[in-house]
Amino acid sequence: MHQRRDPPRRCSRAASIAELWRLGRSGWPRRFPIAQFPNPPLLLAFAGWGLAAVAGGSAHDVGRAVFIVGLGVWAWEEVIDGVNWFRRLLGVGAFAWIVAGLAGAL
Numbered sequence: 704m705h706q707r708r709d710p711p712r713r714c715s716r717a718a719s720i721a722e723l724w725r726l727g728r729s730g731w732p733r734r735f736p737i738a739q740f741p742n743p744p745l746l747l748a749f750a751g752w753g754l755a756a757v758a759g760g761s762a763h764d765v766g767r768a769v770f771i772v773g774l775g776v777w778a779w780e781e782v783i784d785g786v787n788w789f790r791r792l793l794g795v796g797a798f799a800w801i802v803a804g805l806a807g808a809l
Contacts, residue, residue: 736786748773775801
């Protein structure tokens with residue numbers, strides 16, 4: 704008789720996207736997070752930046768607007784609820800950069 708073998712299992716270290724997302728949200732280094740996996744407003748800002756980089760005309764303008772709004776929401780969230788002083792300062796800097804850019808455009 705032949706023994707039936709189960710198909711090889713994937714390595715138990717292989718992580719799901721949800722698990723990687725959860726681990727990334729806790730930040731690096733763990734004791735004083737400087738870098739964190741992007742949250743939805745920052746992902747939206749990156750998408751807008753990418754659109755603006757590859758498109759022209761009104762699609763470029765929409766991409767820039769999405770970038771500014773997404774980055775503004777991210778900056779505001781960091782200022783209000785950043786995990787440490789560095790993250791809050793990073794939010795203040797990004798928010799100041801956005802305000803200065805918008806003031807210069809007027």
